[in-house]
Amino acid sequence: MPLLVQKYGGTSVGSIDRIKQVAAKIAAARAAGHELVVVVSAMAGETNRLLALAHDISEIPDERERDVLLASGEQVSVALLTLALKESGQPARSFLGHQVRIATDNAYGKARILSIDSTKILRSLKAGEVVVIAGFQGVDEDDNITTLGRGGSDTSAVALAAFLSAQACEIYTDVEGVFTADPSICPEARKLARISYDEMIELASTGAKILEIRSVEFAKNFSVPVHVRSSFSELEGTWLVNEEESMNNVLVSGVACDRNEAKITLLRVPDRPGLAAQIFGPIAEAHIVVDMIIQNASADGTTDLTFTVPKADHKKALAIVERTLPAVNAQGVRVDTDMAKISVVGVGMRTHAGVAAKMFEVLAREGINIEMISTSEIKISVVVDAKYTELAVRVLHEAFIGKQETV
Amino acid sequence: MPLLVQKYGGTSVGSIDRIKQVAAKIAAARAAGHELVVVVSAMAGETNRLLALAHDISEIPDERERDVLLASGEQVSVALLTLALKESGQPARSFLGHQVRIATDNAYGKARILSIDSTKILRSLKAGEVVVIAGFQGVDEDDNITTLGRGGSDTSAVALAAFLSAQACEIYTDVEGVFTADPSICPEARKLARISYDEMIELASTGAKILEIRSVEFAKNFSVPVHVRSSFSELEGTWLVNEEESMNNVLVSGVACDRNEAKITLLRVPDRPGLAAQIFGPIAEAHIVVDMIIQNASADGTTDLTFTVPKADHKKALAIVERTLPAVNAQGVRVDTDMAKISVVGVGMRTHAGVAAKMFEVLAREGINIEMISTSEIKISVVVDAKYTELAVRVLHEAFIGKQETV
Numbered sequence: 001m002p003l004l005v006q007k008y009g010g011t012s013v014g015s016i017d018r019i020k021q022v023a024a025k026i027a028a029a030r031a032a033g034h035e036l037v038v039v040v041s042a043m044a045g046e047t048n049r050l051l052a053l054a055h056d057i058s059e060i061p062d063e064r065e066r067d068v069l070l071a072s073g074e075q076v077s078v079a080l081l082t083l084a085l086k087e088s089g090q091p092a093r094s095f096l097g098h099q100v101r102i103a104t105d106n107a108y109g110k111a112r113i114l115s116i117d118s119t120k121i122l123r124s125l126k127a128g129e130v131v132v133i134a135g136f137q138g139v140d141e142d143d144n145i146t147t148l149g150r151g152g153s154d155t156s157a158v159a160l161a162a163f164l165s166a167q168a169c170e171i172y173t174d175v176e177g178v179f180t181a182d183p184s185i186c187p188e189a190r191k192l193a194r195i196s197y198d199e200m201i202e203l204a205s206t207g208a209k210i211l212e213i214r215s216v217e218f219a220k221n222f223s224v225p226v227h228v229r230s231s232f233s234e235l236e237g238t239w240l241v242n243e244e245e246s247m248n249n250v251l252v253s254g255v256a257c258d259r260n261e262a263k264i265t266l267l268r269v270p271d272r273p274g275l276a277a278q279i280f281g282p283i284a285e286a287h288i289v290v291d292m293i294i295q296n297a298s299a300d301g302t303t304d305l306t307f308t309v310p311k312a313d314h315k316k317a318l319a320i321v322e323r324t325l326p327a328v329n330a331q332g333v334r335v336d337t338d339m340a341k342i343s344v345v346g347v348g349m350r351t352h353a354g355v356a357a358k359m360f361e362v363l364a365r366e367g368i369n370i371e372m373i374s375t376s377e378i379k380i381s382v383v384v385d386a387k388y389t390e391l392a393v394r395v396l397h398e399a400f401i402g403k404q405e406t407v
Numbered sequence: 408m409p410l411l412v413q414k415y416g417g418t419s420v421g422s423i424d425r426i427k428q429v430a431a432k433i434a435a436a437r438a439a440g441h442e443l444v445v446v447v448s449a450m451a452g453e454t455n456r457l458l459a460l461a462h463d464i465s466e467i468p469d470e471r472e473r474d475v476l477l478a479s480g481e482q483v484s485v486a487l488l489t490l491a492l493k494e495s496g497q498p499a500r501s502f503l504g505h506q507v508r509i510a511t512d513n514a515y516g517k518a519r520i521l522s523i524d525s526t527k528i529l530r531s532l533k534a535g536e537v538v539v540i541a542g543f544q545g546v547d548e549d550d551n552i553t554t555l556g557r558g559g560s561d562t563s564a565v566a567l568a569a570f571l572s573a574q575a576c577e578i579y580t581d582v583e584g585v586f587t588a589d590p591s592i593c594p595e596a597r598k599l600a601r602i603s604y605d606e607m608i609e610l611a612s613t614g615a616k617i618l619e620i621r622s623v624e625f626a627k628n629f630s631v632p633v634h635v636r637s638s639f640s641e642l643e644g645t646w647l648v649n650e651e652e653s654m655n656n657v658l659v660s661g662v663a664c665d666r667n668e669a670k671i672t673l674l675r676v677p678d679r680p681g682l683a684a685q686i687f688g689p690i691a692e693a694h695i696v697v698d699m700i701i702q703n704a705s706a707d708g709t710t711d712l713t714f715t716v717p718k719a720d721h722k723k724a725l726a727i728v729e730r731t732l733p734a735v736n737a738q739g740v741r742v743d744t745d746m747a748k749i750s751v752v753g754v755g756m757r758t759h760a761g762v763a764a765k766m767f768e769v770l771a772r773e774g775i776n777i778e779m780i781s782t783s784e785i786k787i788s789v790v791v792d793a794k795y796t797e798l799a800v801r802v803l804h805e806a807f808i809g810k811q812e813t814v
Contacts, residue, residue, distance in 0.1 A: 016463040053487060056423040058494040065493070068501050069486035072479040079476035080460060086472070087465040094475050098505060099550050143506050 007157035012231040014044035023084035042073025063108035074134035097137035104138035111146035151212030162222035177237035206343035252400035262314035414564035421451035430491035449480025470515035481541035504544035511545035518553035558619030569629035584644035613750035659807035669721035
C-alpha cells in the first residue's frame with residue numbers, strides 16, 4: 001500500500017470538533033487505500049499559552065526546560081487525535097519524539113533532525129494502525145527533549161516522509177496553497193499549482209509563512225513531493241517539486257512581504273578589517289539569525305553598518321551590540337522596528353535580466369524609498385518603510401504577475 | 408550530604424506564584440544542607456481538564472492514549488518548577504518518567520513501579536543540581552508511557568526515596584498532617600505526630616485521602632520515613648513510621664469516612680459453589696477494585712450477595728454484573744450510591760478486645776443502622792446510610808478518641 005505522510009497544523013486540531021474532522025479525513029484516506037503516518041502540531045494557542053507561563057517565571061527561560069514545557073503541547077494533540085481515531089473504529093497508535101526516536105542535535109528550540117528510527121513506525125503500520133506522531137519534537141543523544149522551532153512540525157513531517165520513503169507529504173493548513181501574493185493584501189493573487197523547492201525556500205525566507213524553511217530544504221534534499229493544501233476543503237493545493245523546464249517561462253512566481261524583522265544600524269564605525277566578525281560573532285553565538293547585512297564605506301574612513309534580525313530577537317541583539325560598541329569604536333546604534341521586507345521570487349530570473357531594474361522603477365513610480373537591497377539568484381528583496389507594505393506588494397504583483405495564468 | 412525526597416501536590420504548584428514559593432522552599436532546604444530530589448504533580452485542575460478533553464471524544468477513552476494525554480500535565484509542572492529554580496539561581500534539571508527511566512508494568516492508569524534507574528539522578532545531584540522529577544508517570548518495557556493512577560505522585564516520591572536510600576520523603580500537601588478524623592467534620596480532631604504504616608494503609612483505604620495507599624505500602628516495604636506536612640506552613644506534620652511499642656496504648660488512632668463507594672446487591676442468587684468466581688472474575692478483569700463483599704445464605708437455598716466498588720466504576724461494574732445475571736440465575740440487581748463507609752483504625756486493637764462491640768453500641772445509641780460490616784486486624788468498617796456520615800464520625804471520635812492526648 002502506498003504510504004502517505006500527512007501533517008495537520010494547530011488550527012486543524014484546534015478543538016475537539018476539528019480533531020474529529022481530522023480523524024474523518026484520515027479514515028477517508030485509509031479507505032482510499034493509503035497507509036498513513038500523521039504528524040500533528042499543538043492545538044492552536046497552546047504553544048503560546050505555555051510560553052506565557054514560562055515568561056511569567058523568567059524573561060529568558062532556560063532553553064532545555066522551555067523545550068520540555070513546549071513539547072507537552074504536541075503530546076496532548078497526538079493523544080486526542082489517536083483517541084478520536086480509535087473511537088471511530090480506526091486502529092491507531094501515538095508516538096512521541098523519544099518513542100519513535102527522532103534523533104536531533106541538542107540546539108534547544110531550533111534542533112535539527114539527524115535521523116529517524118523507523119522500526120516502531122513500520123511495526124505499527126504492519127499491524128494496520130494509523131501512526132500518529134508528535135511534530136516539533138525530538139530527543140538528543142542523552143534523551144533530553146528538544147524542539148525544532150516554530151513551524152517545526154512541517155519539518156517533522158517532511159523528514160518522516162524522507163526517512164520512510166513515503167509517496168508524498170501532505171501539509172494540511174488553513175490556507176488553500178501557495179499564492180502569488182498574500183490574498184488578503186492583493187486580491188488578484190492566484191494559487192500556484194506547482195512551485196519549485198528553491199522558489200518556496202526563498203518565499204519562506206521572505207515572509208510567506210506557509211511552510212517552515214527547513215522543511216522545504218529537507219524536502220528538496222530528499223526530493224520529497226510536498227502537497228500544501230487546506231484542511232477545510234477537498235481542493236488540490238500547491239505541489240512543491242523539483243524545478244521543471246516550464247517554470248523558467250515565468251519571471252516572477254510570487255511577491256512576498258515580511259514585517260517581522262527589525263533593522264539595527266551601527267553609526268560611523270571605523271572601517272577596518274575584522275569589524276564584521278567582531279560584531280556578528282557574538283550575535284551568532286546567541287543563535288540569532290541575521291538576515292540582511294549592508295555596509296557602505298564613506299570617504300572619511302568610517303562606515304554605517306546595517307543588518308536585520310527577527311523582531312522577536314531585536315532586544316537581545318541590541319543588548320549584544322551595545323556591549324561591543326566600545327570595542328568597535330562605533331558612534332552609536334539605531335534600531336528601526338517599523339520596516340517591511342518586500343521580495344519578488346522566481347526561477348525565471350536565472351535566465352532573464354532586468355527584474356531588479358523593473359522592480360526599483362515600479363517602486364520609485366509610487367514614491368516608495370528603498371532602504372536596503374539584497375539579492376539571490378532567484379530573488380530580490382528590498383527594505384521599505386512599513387507603511388508602504390500593501391502598496392508595494394500590489395504594484396509589484398500587478399507589474400510582474402498581473403492577470404497572466406500561472407502554471 | 409543527606410538526601411531528601413520532597414513531593415509537591417497539584418495545589419502546591421497550582422499557579423506561577425505557588426511554583427515560585429515552592430522554589431523558595433526548595434532553596435531553603437538546599438541552604439540547610441540537603442541534596443534534593445523533588446517530585447511534582449500536575450497543576451491543580453490540569454488532570455481533570457485533560458480528562459474532560461478525552462471524554463469529549465470518547466466515553467471510555469483508550470487507556471494507552473489517555474496515559475499519554477495525562478502525563479503531559481506533570482511535564483508542564485516539572486518544566487515550570489525547574490525554570491523557577493534556575494531563575495532564582497538554583498541549579499536544577501527536570502526529568503520525565505522515561506528520562507529517569509521509572510520502569511513500570513503496562514497496566515495503563517494504574518501501573519506499578521518495577522524499578523528506578525538512579526544513574527542520571529545521581530549524576531545530576533553530583534553536579535549540584537536539584538533534581539525535579541515528574542510524578543505519576545513511568546514507561547513500560549516497550550517505552551509506552553504509563554501512569555500510576557490518582558495520587559500516583561506520592562508513590563513516585565516514596566519509590567524514589569526507597570531506590571535512592573533517601574533520609575526521608577517529605578509529602579507537601581494542603582493539609583497539616585494526618586488527623587484523628589476529618590477536622591471539617593469533627594472539630595475535636597487532632598493532628599497525629601506519628602502513625603504506623605499499617606494504620607495509615609487502613610486509613611488510606613477507608614477514605615482518608617491524604618496519601619495514596621500504594622505509596623504507604625511502598626514506604627512500609629522499604630521502611631522509608633515519610634513526613635506528611637503542609638506546603639503553606641513550617642509546622643511539623645505527621646511522620647509515617649514502623650509500629651512503635653507506645654502505639655499499642657492507643658486503641659483507636661483515627662476515624663475515617665468514605666462516600667466514594669457504591670453498593671451492588673445481587674438478589675436471591677442460588678447458593679452454589681463457584682458463584683463468587685463467576686461474578687467477580689469479569690469484574691477483576693475490568694480492573695475494578697471490589698472493596699467489601701458480604702454474602703448471607705438463607706434457608707431457601709438462595710443468597711443475597713452484596714459488594715462495594717468505587718462510585719466512579721459502578722456503572723461499568725453494573726454493566727458487567729447484568730451480563731452475568733442469567734448465568735448465575737439471580738432474580739435481580741440493586742444499586743445503592745447513597746452510602747458511606749465509616750471506619751475506626753488502630754494498632755491497639757490487636758491487643759485489646761471489645762472495639763467492635765463498643766462501635767456498634769455507639770452507633771445503635773444514635774439509631775444508625777449498620778448495613779455491612781468488614782474487619783481487619785487493626786480496623787473495623789461499617790456501611791451506613793450516607794446521611795449519617797458526619798454524625799457517625801463525631802460520636803465514634805468522641806467515644807474512642809475524645810479529648811485524650813495523642814502520641
